[in-house]
Amino acid sequence: MSRLSGFAPLVLLTSCSAIAAADPAPPARTPTQSAGKDVLPLTGLAPAKLAENLCVYKYPVSTRSKECQAFVDQALGYYYSYVYMESARSFETALRYDPECAYAWLGLFRGMDKWGRGGTLKPAAFRAVAGAGWPNAKLPAVFSKPAKEFALEQARRLLPRANNREQLLITAKLQERGMWPGVGPSDRRKKAQQTLDELLALYEDDEEGWFARAQVADGQYGAAPFYKALLKINPLNPGANHEFVHFYERIRRPALGWTFAENYIKSSPGIPHALHMQAHLATRVGKWDRTTDWSARAVELEKAYHQFQGVKPSEDDQFSHHIEILTKCLVHDGRFAEAAALKADAKKYGYNYAAEWFQLALAAKDWPSAEAMVADFRKQDKRTGAYYAAQLCLERGETARAAAEVDTLRHTQKGRSRNNRQAEQQLWEVQGRLLCQQGDGDAGCKLIRKAVDATKNDFSHHAWGSGAVLMEEWGVAALEGGVAKEAEEAFQEALAHDAGSVRGALGMAALCDRLGRTDEAARYLKVAHRFWTKAEPSRFEQLRMEMAEKASKIPVAATEHTSAVKN
DSSP states (O other): OTTTTOOOOOOSHHHHHHHHHOOOOOHHHHHHHHOOSSOTTTTOOOOOOOOTTSSSOOOSSSOOOHHHHHHHHHHHHHHTTHHHHHHHHHHHHHHHHHTHHHHHHHHHHHHHHHTTEEEOOOHHHHHHHHHHHSSOOOOOGGGBBHHHHHHHHHHHTTTGOOOSSHHHHHHHHHHHHHHOOTTGGGGHHHHHHHHHHHHHHHTOOOOHHHHEEEOOOTTTTTTTHHHHHHHHHHHTHHHHHHHHHHHHHHTOOOGHHHHHHHHHHHTTTOHHHHHHHHHHHHHHTTOOOHHHHHHHHHHHHHHHHHHHTOOOOGOOOHHHHHHHHHHHHHTTTTTTHHHHHHHHHHHHTTOOOOHHHHHHHHHHHHHHHHHHHHHHHHOOOOHHHHHHHHHHHHHTTTTHHHHHHHHHHHHHHHSSOOOOOHHHHHHHHHHHHHHHHTTOOOHHHHHHHHHHHHHOOOOGGGGTTTTTHHHHHHHHHHHHHHHHHHHHHHHHHHHHHHHTOHHHHHHHHHHHHTTTHHHHHHHHHHHHHHHHTSSSSHHHHHHHHHHHHTTTTSHHHHHHHHHHOOO
């Protein structure tokens, strides 16, 4: 016998249960239109629209309404992509077609709980969702609680109308929230685990059950076996695939998560976040041939979603992050015109990615834009302004001006906490390159190597293609300082840490050509071409010639010595 059979769920207050029994709300079969603007009372949002080809995931629930089922499926697709506002909107829209659907009420609670928004339930709003049969008398004060809590109470009230799977899922959530008889504060999670274990023992194919069980698993790796089991049932379950992308990134095994990133896209082809998530892994493992285009597609889908549902970009919690990462990818791939167009869009939305835009200006040799940004950086912080100004001067070969900026940077470091590792590493970086340009290559390379050694094993530093940036700087500085051995080590490290490092490949091509290793030079040049297949040819040629010019600083003696060793 199920543990539910002997329990009659309570509804908010006993008086309200009596009203519900005496005068139940008639199920609505079509959406209701309120006077004027149509707004969902609990979320405060306009009703959801059904989007085609959003997500392949389906989970049949206890309802006779096809429309309710369709919106529940859509809501779950959004939920598993962390689009919690749309999940809540779709669940509440589903309830317009069938207010007696217990699982839609549970889903509405889950969506609103994660979304973190939605208002306090007022009597007028309660009557709107409960139906015209409810009396107009003043309702108890308990209805002033958060609307999401009311949604969970409704799921509990409707337990008898749900199937056994849904009853166990709802019960587990009530236990987890401490809203079930006999469940104390210390055993909420344990009781929820037991209920979900019962569900899975009875219904081993229940995808919602496996996902819910993973959510209350213990330990860093506790959820993984449940997600693995879920994917045995449905390899395209969006929730498990999405969570595994985060999981393998979090445990620092990004390559193991790639299959899940691809399957997440297959599971949710119409949801922008699915197209974006692969970048969490791809930029770490060098899959640049696909990641930028997928990230661009994510932004396109997001703009279409804004128009379709009438959502402002500022209401979309994921949009800014998606644009920021796409900007990084476009700059990395030498697609400067696209990055500039995206920058113009971002400014319209009120976004500001100053660090990324500065790197775009440097890479594209857009000196006026870079100078304007340096001026802005100076207004915010003297030290930061000096760092970016030094980068700009070094990139342009203005050694004397760079020296003044490095001196300013050094002075601003005095008296600061030694725990500011980033500031210290930035000083090593620009001071090291300055020394190389001034002719002291050995000392300069030693300083930049310190910055590289401090970050090369820092997993967080390698996100979004940043892992090779300091190594590329090291290699360029070594060329400028005429230190062939350091340049080769630096560029090889850059390619090892970022399999799409075009500066690493072109640096090696220029160095090998200078050292008379022509076959190697040709191979590295071919590799560099592959990295920048979508960059403007003129940009590629500009960077190739720049590297060749820097490599000319390698002394002839080094060339002759290297050739002799090779022979």
